[in-house]
Amino acid sequence: MDIKVEIKGLKKHFGKTKAVDNIDFAFESGNTYAFIGPNGAGKTTTMRLIATMDLPTAGDITINDISVFDFPDVARELIGFVPDALPSIKNITVHEYIDFFARAYGLKGKRRDNSVKDVEEFTGLDKFQDKTLAALSKGMKQRVCLGRALIHDPPILIMDEPAAGLDPRARVELRELIALLTEQGKAILISSHILTELTDICNGAIIIEKGKVIHCGDYESILDTGLSLNGKMNKNGEKIKITNIRIKLLHDAEKLVKELLTLPKIYGADTIKNEVILGYGGNEQESAELLASLIKKGYLITEFRKHKSSLEDAFMNLTKGELQ
Amino acid sequence: MLKKLINKVELNPILIKETRQAVRSQAIIGTIILFLAILFLCAIFSMFTGFKGTIPLEKGIGKDLFLIISVIFTCVSNIILPLYMLTTFYKELQHADNELFFVTSLSPGQIIRGKYFSGLLVLTLIISLFFPFMLLSYFLRGISLPAIFLSILGISICSSMIQAFAFLLGALSRYVKSIVVKTIGIAAVITSLSSLTSMIWNLFKYSHFFRLNHSVLFPLGFFTIILIIFSLFFLLCAKALISDSMTNRIFPLRIFIPSGIFIITGLIFTLGYFMKRYYSEIRLNQPYEILFIISSIIISIFTFIGFCERHKTSRRVKYAIPKNKKLRFLSYPFYSGAQNGIVWGIITFSILLFIYTFALNNTPFVSGSIDSKVIRTGTVFFVHTLFYALVGLVIYRTFFKRSRDSRFTGVTSLCFAAFPLFLCIFLTNDLKNYTNKPVFGTVLSIFNPVIFIDAYDHTHMNFVLIPAGLILISLCLILIIVNLNWFIEGMQNFQPLREKAKLQEKINKLKRKNYDQKIN
Numbered sequence: 001m002d003i004k005v006e007i008k009g010l011k012k013h014f015g016k017t018k019a020v021d022n023i024d025f026a027f028e029s030g031n032t033y034a035f036i037g038p039n040g041a042g043k044t045t046t047m048r049l050i051a052t053m054d055l056p057t058a059g060d061i062t063i064n065d066i067s068v069f070d071f072p073d074v075a076r077e078l079i080g081f082v083p084d085a086l087p088s089i090k091n092i093t094v095h096e097y098i099d100f101f102a103r104a105y106g107l108k109g110k111r112r113d114n115s116v117k118d119v120e121e122f123t124g125l126d127k128f129q130d131k132t133l134a135a136l137s138k139g140m141k142q143r144v145c146l147g148r149a150l151i152h153d154p155p156i157l158i159m160d161e162p163a164a165g166l167d168p169r170a171r172v173e174l175r176e177l178i179a180l181l182t183e184q185g186k187a188i189l190i191s192s193h194i195l196t197e198l199t200d201i202c203n204g205a206i207i208i209e210k211g212k213v214i215h216c217g218d219y220e221s222i223l224d225t226g227l228s229l230n231g232k233m234n235k236n237g238e239k240i241k242i243t244n245i246r247i248k249l250l251h252d253a254e255k256l257v258k259e260l261l262t263l264p265k266i267y268g269a270d271t272i273k274n275e276v277i278l279g280y281g282g283n284e285q286e287s288a289e290l291l292a293s294l295i296k297k298g299y300l301i302t303e304f305r306k307h308k309s310s311l312e313d314a315f316m317n318l319t320k321g322e323l324q
Numbered sequence: 325m326l327k328k329l330i331n332k333v334e335l336n337p338i339l340i341k342e343t344r345q346a347v348r349s350q351a352i353i354g355t356i357i358l359f360l361a362i363l364f365l366c367a368i369f370s371m372f373t374g375f376k377g378t379i380p381l382e383k384g385i386g387k388d389l390f391l392i393i394s395v396i397f398t399c400v401s402n403i404i405l406p407l408y409m410l411t412t413f414y415k416e417l418q419h420a421d422n423e424l425f426f427v428t429s430l431s432p433g434q435i436i437r438g439k440y441f442s443g444l445l446v447l448t449l450i451i452s453l454f455f456p457f458m459l460l461s462y463f464l465r466g467i468s469l470p471a472i473f474l475s476i477l478g479i480s481i482c483s484s485m486i487q488a489f490a491f492l493l494g495a496l497s498r499y500v501k502s503i504v505v506k507t508i509g510i511a512a513v514i515t516s517l518s519s520l521t522s523m524i525w526n527l528f529k530y531s532h533f534f535r536l537n538h539s540v541l542f543p544l545g546f547f548t549i550i551l552i553i554f555s556l557f558f559l560l561c562a563k564a565l566i567s568d569s570m571t572n573r574i575f576p577l578r579i580f581i582p583s584g585i586f587i588i589t590g591l592i593f594t595l596g597y598f599m600k601r602y603y604s605e606i607r608l609n610q611p612y613e614i615l616f617i618i619s620s621i622i623i624s625i626f627t628f629i630g631f632c633e634r635h636k637t638s639r640r641v642k643y644a645i646p647k648n649k650k651l652r653f654l655s656y657p658f659y660s661g662a663q664n665g666i667v668w669g670i671i672t673f674s675i676l677l678f679i680y681t682f683a684l685n686n687t688p689f690v691s692g693s694i695d696s697k698v699i700r701t702g703t704v705f706f707v708h709t710l711f712y713a714l715v716g717l718v719i720y721r722t723f724f725k726r727s728r729d730s731r732f733t734g735v736t737s738l739c740f741a742a743f744p745l746f747l748c749i750f751l752t753n754d755l756k757n758y759t760n761k762p763v764f765g766t767v768l769s770i771f772n773p774v775i776f777i778d779a780y781d782h783t784h785m786n787f788v789l790i791p792a793g794l795i796l797i798s799l800c801l802i803l804i805i806v807n808l809n810w811f812i813e814g815m816q817n818f819q820p821l822r823e824k825a826k827l828q829e830k831i832n833k834l835k836r837k838n839y840d841q842k843i844n
Binding site for chain 1: 345348416429431
């Protein structure tokens with residue numbers, strides 16, 4: 001089933017605070033989008049709006065052209081929401097809790113029993129089904145949240161910090177689980193502060209800061225933004241492909257930066273401790289020649305390698321870390 | 325066959341969840357055990373002191389034991405249980421946790437029904453725990469079985485009403501700051517309990533309560549109906565408050581409030597007719613008068629709320645507007661919207677006024693005529709509300725439409741209503757002083773229903789009130805004319821969605837696709 005979720009001119013203001021300020025983006029079936037931004041950027045507010053738990057100040061969110069605010073009942077059947085808050089009910093068992101949500105979503109008879117069983121197995125809750133929620137660890141409660149979001153097999157999944165509080169093993173399992181759900185054709189929007197986790201599972205990312213979308217696109221386009229100099233043009237008006245190179249040396253990093261900036265095809269250089277990162281417009285042959293010339297000049301280089309941009313780089317490059 | 329039938333019947337999921345939680349709640353179980361232990365000790369004490377041969381019914385020790393049981397039962401069912409319901413509902417509605425409600429496709433009606441019936445189920449469990457002790461009090465003599473059953477019924481109905489009220493308060497917590505709701509909630513429950521307990525004690529003071537007759541059954545029946553209606557009203561309000569604001573959530577309230585008022589009016593008039601036939605010496609008009617005042621207040625409040633509703637009809641509401649012209653015309657007052665609220669209020673109050681002043685007055689249904697002061701008080705209250713609200717609407721639409729929410733109409737109206745009152749108190753410390761002066765009296769009476777109603781006692785004040793009434797009505801008419809364009813615009817916009825069929829098709833497609841995918 002092809003589902004397209006579109007966020008159009010969405011605004012949510014709390015008094016003078018513009019939690020979400022006129023954002024537009026979209027995601028569809030078979031894709032997992034990372035929703036990243038600093039604290040207070042408006043991620044949770046946006047996710048709550050998509051999950052029909054709040055009303056916007058302006059704008060709309062549509063699922064295949066049906067507004068979620070006009071028809072929340074239709075939207076809720078299609079959305080599975082994993083909030084950042086853990087379940088607060090304590091004196092109820094895991095099985096009863098999942099069963100309650102299955103009933104609440106209108107699953108009946110054998111179909112309900114099978115769904116509850118499947119979800120418990122899928123999330124690894126089957127061994128804990130008779131335990132009360134109060135007796136569960138934070139990670140297990142997180143699984144319960146995931147279980148309840150999956151119980152009605154929704155085509156859209158909105159996950160707000162699903163990996164928070166999970167141990168390394170559980171995180172790996174969660175990654176595998178999300179990959180599996182993406183394969184099943186679900187449209188997934190996932191927020192997390194641990195960006196390395198999102199790198200492996202997401203096809204695209206939406207970066208938000210101070211309630212505004214700074215970048216939205218597939219993974220490659222996001223990574224390109226990590227190379228801050230990309231998009232530069234040469235004299236002929238052609239786009240220059242810039243490679244980031246990381247040079248580790250014993251000393252004289254500052255001196256090297258000054259020298260590098262005088263050389264051709266160097267589009268920028270900066271130091272981090274005894275490391276130099278430069279934007280280089282040459283090919284591999286020219287890179288090798290650059291290395292040889294630097295060694296000849298007496299720089300004690302211990303490492304010279306291409307620096308692959310990560311989601312973290314892109315994030316750091318695009319956001320200013322300003323809080324609101 | 326039976327198994328298949330059981331499988332087909334699906335219980336409300338909220339009912340199951342809430343009951344499970346309640347019977348495992350330490351607060352509920354702990355309190356019940358504590359009170360049962362106290363009762364057990366009381367019962368043993370009564371057993372040892374009570375049996376002294378044959379004791380006349382009136383002097384039996386059972387009466388005292390039953391009093392203790394009733395007080396404890398009232399505490400558990402009228403304080404502990406509603407408080408528990410209020411706190412669980414309140415917690416679930418808080419910002420961080422409200423996904424419990426709004427993330428599923430459960431309707432607000434299902435949620436409120438499930439919670440309410442769960443409360444009744446727990447109440448039944450509590451009754452079954454207390455019943456053996458009540459039976460023991462019967463064997464210790466001093467109280468009859470019907471009196472025991474009636475007490476259980478009375479306290480249970482009170483409990484169910486307080487529980488319904490607790491849900492209303494819980495639902496209000498979505499809109500009002502938590503600490504305020506908590507304080508009001510606790511104060512309301514304690515007030516209800518104290519008045520109930522005093523009522524029960526007063527009933528027990530009179531020995532005739534222990535032998536049932538018409539003088540007990542009539543007020544009991546009357547109060548039972550009133551309490552049930554109030555419970556329904558609270559539940560409907562709670563349901564409306566937790567509904568999506570885009571929906572026509574006012575619909576059940578606008579349907580059930582007039583229906584409830586007119587059904588009770590009909591019931592009381594019918595009951596009065598029969599009572600009058602058999603007990604001609606009794607003046608039975610008091611219930612009608614109370615009902616008229618209560619109805620006027622309810623209609624006025626909801627007309628006032630109607631003014632504060634969204635001015636723009638949501639697509640969701642438009643989607644539900646009937647296509648048929650006649651049906652659309654009939655359904656207009658029952659849909660959410662400020663204009664619709666005004667029409668609803670005026671129509672409902674006019675019908676009520678017509679019934680009480682013309683249709684039933686001086687008929688075999690009433691003794692003589694209904695006190696004209698009561699009719700005037702209700703009318704004055706409604707007209708003043710209409711006046712304040714219309715003024716608030718003009719101020720909001722002229723100055724604050726862009727910068728403020730439509731609820732600001734209510735704030736403006738209340739400020740407008742309160743200002744002359746405070747001014748009078750500030751200037752003279754006594755409202756009545758001004759009513760004696762024709763000009764001031766007239767001016768203040770326009771703004772203040774208290775002075776208007778109060779001045780009825782002074783016949784010489786008619787020369788103040790008649791112009792005041794005329795000016796008030798004229799001002800209302802002027803305000804209606806000022807708002808006329810806006811009003812007509814609202815009426816014209818009450819149209820179904822043009823692309824309704826297209827939208828319907830899209831929704832069906834989305835639902836069907838989702839269903840097909842799951843089946844596969």
